[in-house]
Amino acid sequence: xxxxxxxxxxxxxxxxxxxxxxxxxxxxxxxxxxxxxxxxxxxxxxxxxxxxxxxxxxxxxxxxxxxxxxxxxxxxxxxxxxxxxxxxxxxxxxxxxxxxxxxxxxxxxxxxxxxxxxxxxxxxxxxxxxxxxxxxxxxxxxxxxxxxxxxxxxxxxxxxxxxxxxxxxxxxxxxxxxxxxxxxxxxxxxxxxxxxxxxxxxxxxxxxxxxxxxxxxxxxxxxxxxxxxxxxxxxxxxxxxxxxxxxxxxxxxxxxxxxxxxxxxxxxxxxxx
Numbered sequence: 001x002x003x004x005x006x007x008x009x010x011x012x013x014x015x016x017x018x019x020x021x022x023x024x025x026x027x028x029x030x031x032x033x034x035x036x037x038x039x040x041x042x043x044x045x046x047x048x049x050x051x052x053x054x055x056x057x058x059x060x061x062x063x064x065x066x067x068x069x070x071x072x073x074x075x076x077x078x079x080x081x082x083x084x085x086x087x088x089x090x091x092x093x094x095x096x097x098x099x100x101x102x103x104x105x106x107x108x109x110x111x112x113x114x115x116x117x118x119x120x121x122x123x124x125x126x127x128x129x130x131x132x133x134x135x136x137x138x139x140x141x142x143x144x145x146x147x148x149x150x151x152x153x154x155x156x157x158x159x160x161x162x163x164x165x166x167x168x169x170x171x172x173x174x175x176x177x178x179x180x181x182x183x184x185x186x187x188x189x190x191x192x193x194x195x196x197x198x199x200x201x202x203x204x205x206x207x208x209x210x211x212x213x214x215x216x217x218x219x220x221x222x223x224x225x226x227x228x229x230x231x232x233x234x235x236x237x238x239x240x241x242x243x244x245x246x247x248x249x250x251x252x253x254x255x256x257x258x259x260x261x262x263x264x265x266x267x268x269x270x271x272x273x
Contacts, residue, residue, distance in 0.1 A: 010237045011046040013244050016099060016230045024052045024083055024094060025264055027102075029257035030245075034104040035168025036256075037249060046104040047237055049230050055094040056191065058084045059144075061203050062091050063267050071195025072268075078187060084267040085260075089161050090144040090206065091188050097178030097215065099226045101233065103171045107164070114162060117171040118148040121160050125150060125173065128232055132220060141209030143188040155214040157181060177226050181213035 013034075015027070027050045037043035056075050058068075063084050065071060072082045080093075094100070103121060122136050132152055139149040139156040150158035150173075163170045176184065189208035196205065217224045245253055 008237075009044050010240050011044040011243050012234065012237060012240045013046060013048040014230060014234075014242055015048065015050040015244075016226055017051070022052060023081070024055045024057055025260045026257060027052065027100070028085060029253060029260045031102050031104065031163060031170040031172065032165055032256040032260070033245070033249065033253040034102070035163065035165040035170050036252060037168070038104045038106050039166045039168030041106065043249075045106065046102075047233065048102040048104065049233065050100045050102070051096060051098065051226060052094045052100075053096055054080045056080045056082045056091055056187070057094060058082055058091050059089040060084070060267070061088075061205070062195075064201075064203065065192075065195035065205070066199045066201065067195045067197050070197075071191045074194045075187070075191055078190075080187070084264050089146075089159075091191060092144045092159065092174055093184040093187060094174065095179070095184075097176065097226065098184075099175045099177050099229055101173050101175065105169050105171075107167045107169055117162050117169055118160050121171045121173050122148065122150065124233075124236070125158065125175070127236055128229060129216065129220070132216075139212050141207065141212040143185055143206060143208055143213070145206055152214075152219045155181070155212055155219060157214055157216050157219060175229070176213070176215040177224055177229055178217055179215055181215045181218060182210035185210035185213040 030048065034043065034046050034048065038046055062068065075082045103124065126134050135151055136148050138145050138147050139151050139154065142149060142156040144159050146159060148160045149156045157176045158173055160171065160173045163172065185208050189210060192205055192208060
């Protein structure tokens with residue numbers, strides 16, 4: 001799928017430098033907005049980069065942990081803001097060293113099934129790091145494990161997810177660029193231990209092994225920064241003029257933001273007394 005050819009026109013929205021005081025819920029609302037805009041033909045296919053400070057994004061299954069309140073209190077004590085997304089997947093860590101990339105495309109313009117969406121993101125990451133022997137398979141012991149975990153030498157540095165709304169497809173990835181992958185994994189390991197307390201559950205939560213996770217800086221043994229990768233990505237898509245939401249698109253964004261905030265509030269457990 002030659003999506004990154006010179007003939008492809010992209011819209012580029014960079015939110016990698018504006019993490020302060022922004023909830024990750026805003027990014028989920030932004031991608032939902034772009035899905036509708038791109039799916040309806042009102043926007044070009046879009047690349048969006050985003051970063052959020054010290055957040056743990058929980059999945060619906062995490063919300064059902066028997067002692068999730070205690071687990072979320074632990075995250076807050078460690079300085080992380082927990083939120084619950086209204087989609088699949090499990091807990092992931094966001095911080096200033098984790099770059100998220102969303103590719104938003106239309107189902108109408110090209111047939112993009114689930115596996116093709118994952119392959120598209122894999123193609124992009126390999127193009128960003130051509131020197132790296134990147135593989136895609138489930139890394140047992142990682143957080144939010146899946147068949148498209150991206151790894152080098154058996155250590156995971158990225159995970160891919162997808163969201164589909166109104167004929168739009170958002171393929172999303174988190175890339176651990178800077179810092180310690182193992183320390184992020186330790187945080188999620190401690191969350192699960194606290195939220196489970198050795199209770200048996202119908203759903204099988206991952207047993208986190210911090211040593212199977214690392215950042216790209218660690219894996220490639222060189223200093224890599226989030227801004228550097230954003231610039232490389234910008235060049236890869238032929239440097240379109242940056243274009244955040246237009247004034248006429250902000251009303252739609254407000255609708256999706258209100259929706260994700262309301263859903264998150266309904267799923268958040270009550271704080272411990």
